[in-house]
Amino acid sequence: xxxxxxxxxxxxxxxxxxxxxxxxxxxxxxxxxxxxxxxxxxxxxxxxxxxxxxxxxxxxxxxxxxxxxxxxxxxxxxxxxxxxxxxxxxx
Numbered sequence: 001x002x003x004x005x006x007x008x009x010x011x012x013x014x015x016x017x018x019x020x021x022x023x024x025x026x027x028x029x030x031x032x033x034x035x036x037x038x039x040x041x042x043x044x045x046x047x048x049x050x051x052x053x054x055x056x057x058x059x060x061x062x063x064x065x066x067x068x069x070x071x072x073x074x075x076x077x078x079x080x081x082x083x084x085x086x087x088x089x090x091x
Contacts, residue, residue, distance in 0.1 A: 004054065006060060018089075026084070040069065048084035050081065054075070055077075059079075
C-alpha cells in the first residue's frame with residue numbers, strides 16, 4: 001500500500017533545513033490526470049488544493065501550507081481542485 005505523508009504544519013526550521021525555497025516551482029490548473037512516481041517526491045504547496053488517489057488506497061487531500069512526501073513506485077490519480085503552485089524535489 002502506498003503511504004502519502006502530509007505535514008500540515010511544518011515549521012520554518014524544517015522547511016529551511018530541507019532547502020524547500022530553493023527547489024523548482026511547478027504550477028498546474030484545475031485538472032485530473034494519472035501519474036506514476038519513479039522516484040520519491042517531496043513538495044511544499046504555496047497555493048491550491050489537490051486530492052491524490054493511490055491506485056491501491058484511499059484519496060489523500062493536500063494543499064496550501066502542506067509539506068508532502070509522495071512515495072516511489074506509486075501509481076495514482078491527481079485531481080487538482082484549485083490551481084496549484086508548489087515547490088518540489090525528486091529523490
